[in-house]
Amino acid sequence: MTAHGMNRRRFVLTGATAGIASAGVLTTAAAHSRAGSSRYHAPALLGQAQTTVTWAVPGNPEEIAVYQSLADEFMAANDDVEVTLDSEAADFEKFVTLVAAGTPPDIGFATLYNWPSFAERGIFLALDSFIEEQSYDLEDFYEQIITPYRYNGETFGEGELFGLPKEIAIRAMYFNQDIFEAAGITEMPTPDDVWDWDRFIEMTEATTIEEGGRTRQYGYVQDVRWTFWQIWAWSAGGDPVDNLFNPTMSTLDNPAVLEGYQVFTDFVTKLGTAPSAAVTADQGHAEMFAGGLAASYNNGRWMVPLFRESDFRWDVMPMPMKNQRAQTLSGSMFGITSGSQNHDAAWRLLSYIVGAEGQTRMTELGLLLPSRKSVAESDLFLNSAPPQNNQIFLDELEFAKPLPLTPIYPELEKVINDQTDLVLIGEKTAAEAVAEMHTQFNTLLQAT
Amino acid sequence: MSETTSKPTAPQRMSLGRRETIAGYLFLLPNLLGFVIFTALAVVASAAISLTSWDLLSDPEFIGLQNYIDLLTHDPLFRTVLWNTFYFTVVSVPASTVIALGLALMFNTGLRAIPLFRTMYFLPVITATVVVALVWRWFFNPDFGILNYALFRLGIDSPPNWLSTRTWAMPSVIILSVWKQVGYNMVIFLAGLQAIPTTLYEAASIDGAGRWQRFRNITLPLLTPTTFFVLIISIIGSLQVFDAVLVLTGGGPANATRTIVFHIWEEAFVFLEMGYAAAVAWMLFIMVFLVTALQWKLQKRWVHYEA
Incomplete structure (x- = not known):
């Protein structure tokens, strides 16, 4: 090769390398500043006084199909409004980016625990003036799921209302009737028969089957996140913070918290009646129960469509208790974004989609507990089997409390996940983990 | 016209x-x-x-170098992510380079089936990491995974709990990444190999050089520009490992696979600490810049451009 060729080759390599170095590293940065799509400002069609309202819709294709049908009906009755669904805008990262770009969807979506960080930043519009003006009836919504969406600038649960709940998320204990029977459990759980922890633990031991050093069937499978173990801590009497609606300090040092956390993690680390993270990471918790590999499983209403496809008999029972019944409240809401250009049209759509009609349609899919009493306490919800005992979801709601409502919820949750990881892989005891959570909670809460 | x-x-x-x-x-x-x-x-x-405190949704507040001070002095996770990223890079880059070179040498022949093999080894490169990582999660399953099944058949009684232990989680990510990267490096090496004039090998053979001597004294030196290129892009790529981690382990267990870019992503899009995330991104840029500059400087000692 000639000297010239040499240089050219070297030049190409230099250029390519430098290009990759600079372009690659800063993709992250580039992603930050990428603007939202322009479709949020679709121009009005020739002469028509059309207002376009975009609506962030969460969920699977079946849910989105229901939302689309609601949107179609709304448009048929309101020919001055064009509704566009955007399923990506319901994603936290995408939503935040759209808001930052100044092009938020008119109707945004927030889970109960994303909502505080949106509240603090004024992303959603207070609905009170619309509600008063239209005498919109809030009575049909369960009070428990309306209250958390109130915010007065300092504390949650008080002040103006910023969202209307599309559902309530409550967790019950699913159980496999076939496995229970095979293990000789004669008295099937009923809505009135609340098991205590000991009885539940006995069941998990009786239904866990080992073969050749490996567990073939587990008595219990659990998601290990905070929403789940907090139920056990509450049942023992331990709140995580001083005020769930405006936390200022950790109360994780309450021995009752450890009592609940201990029993929860013992299923994996001591009793072996619940699978370790190694097993569930690949299999999925719900899939293990749906596959008939576990006798019981704690999760929300949204599991029902999946379990209806399984080939064994199953039902739900109340959460096992220690000193009192307990339940974690979750859920999600739709609200009008402050950055929306069409507040009035958005309100018309919002009040329609969380109405009884929309909730009835979602309830038919089987996957949610309606936020409206008229739908939840109807035959449609109570008699759609399995599960036979739908009433349990409504019973549990009475005991439900939210996890701390605070903009730093993601940080608190990370503290808990990291510590729980260490407990489940045997590098920390439950007591050490809870003590560390307590310290880190206080550091985070004091910094805000 | x-x-x-x-x-x-x-x-x-x-x-x-x-x-x-x-x-x-x-x-x-x-x-x-x-x-x-x-x-x-x-x-x-x-x-x-990076000089601001900014949550993306409110107005940014200028705080000077505070983010940099915080990450160097206050953030216990920053040291963890540096170590994890270093660990990943130091193992995955040599592994993917050596294996790719081996494959390239093997496939640098005129056999008929060779294009088929080249394609097979290149397939992981063009497959989306998310898809690949999902499949590998099944491979890594301690009870039912194909990997532990193979190890068990080889006589290893208690093969590792790949993704759920702090010891094995990072090796799992490395295995996946090497498997995915190797085809790309192989293609680059193949191109390099084919640029080496056959006359050199012929001359060497006539002079009595054996296979090893030809490889040691012709192939390796003439391949150094290619190797240099492969090393640079692999190191830059490794320092930015992210999607494999996100899908395979989510940075866990207990931050054992949390890498720099994962840290940037979580700070930015989960905790909405854009300023802090940007500062970490700049630290990453500085690292990449320094490592690349150092490699550039050192290349004079080992890269031969004569062919």
């Missing part, structure tokens, strides 16, 4: 050199525009953002 362009001898025309220069820039323009808008501006913006 206009009349002027059809008359190359028309008077008062730009000189050929000048026209070529303009044409050159025009060819560059589309790429250059993209670079300026989506990269250069973002780079400058991220430097500015």
Whole structure:
């Protein structure tokens, strides 16, 4: 090769390398500043006084199909409004980016625990003036799921209302009737028969089957996140913070918290009646129960469509208790974004989609507990089997409390996940983990 | 076509050199525009953002170098992510380079089936990491995974709990990444191998050089520019490992696979600490820059451009 060729080759390599170095590293940065799509400002069609309202819709294709049908009906009755669904805008990262770009969807979506960080930043519009003006009836919504969406600038649960709940998320204990029977459990759980922890633990031991050093069937499978173990801590009497609606300090040092956390993690680390993270990471918790590999499983209403496809008999029972019944409240809401250009049209759509009609349609899919009493306490919800005992979801709601409502919820949750990881892989005891959570909670809460 | 362009001898025309220069820039323009808008501006913006406390949704607040001070002194996770990223890079880069070279040597023959094998090894490169990582999660399953099944058959009684232990989680990510990267490096090496003139091998054979001597004294030295390129892009790629981690382990267990870019992503899009995330991104840029500069400097000692 000639000297010239040499240089050219070297030049190409230099250029390519430098290009990759600079372009690659800063993709992250580039992603930050990428603007939202322009479709949020679709121009009005020739002469028509059309207002376009975009609506962030969460969920699977079946849910989105229901939302689309609601949107179609709304448009048929309101020919001055064009509704566009955007399923990506319901994603936290995408939503935040759209808001930052100044092009938020008119109707945004927030889970109960994303909502505080949106509240603090004024992303959603207070609905009170619309509600008063239209005498919109809030009575049909369960009070428990309306209250958390109130915010007065300092504390949650008080002040103006910023969202209307599309559902309530409550967790019950699913159980496999076939496995229970095979293990000789004669008295099937009923809505009135609340098991205590000991009885539940006995069941998990009786239904866990080992073969050749490996567990073939587990008595219990659990998601290990905070929403789940907090139920056990509450049942023992331990709140995580001083005020769930405006936390200022950790109360994780309450021995009752450890009592609940201990029993929860013992299923994996001591009793072996619940699978370790190694097993569930690949299999999925719900899939293990749906596959008939576990006798019981704690999760929300949204599991029902999946379990209806399984080939064994199953039902739900109340959460096992220690000193009192307990339940974690979750859920999600739709609200009008402050950055929306069409507040009035958005309100018309919002009040329609969380109405009884929309909730009835979602309830038919089987996957949610309606936020409206008229739908939840109807035959449609109570008699759609399995599960036979739908009433349990409504019973549990009475005991439900939210996890701390605070903009730093993601940080608190990370503290808990990291510590729980260490407990489940045997590098920390439950007591050490809870003590560390307590310290880190206080550091985070004091910094805000 | 206009009349002027059809008359190359028309008077008062730009000189050929000048026209070529303009044409050159025009060819560059589309790429250059993209670079300026989506990269250069973002780079400058991220430097500015790194000096602020900004949650993306409220107005940024200028805090000077506080983010950098915090990450160097207060963030216990920053040291963890540096170590994890270093660990990943130091193992995955040599592994993917050596294996790729081996494959390239194996496939640098005229056998008929070779294109098929090349394609097979290249397939992981063009497959989306998310898809690949999901499949590998099944491979890594301690009870039912194919990997532990194979290890068990080889006589290893208690094969590792790949993804759920702090010891094995990072090796799992490395295995996946090497498997995915190796095909790309192999193709680069193949191109390098084919550029080596066969006359050199013939001459060496006549002089009595054996296979090993030919490899040691012809192939390796003449492949050094290729190796250099592979090393640089692999190291840069490794320092930025992210999607494999996100899908395979989510940075866990207990942060054992949390890498720099994962840290940036979580700070930015989960905790909405854009300023802090930008500062970490700049630390990453500085690291990549230094490592690349060092490699550039050291190349004089081992890279041969004569062919």
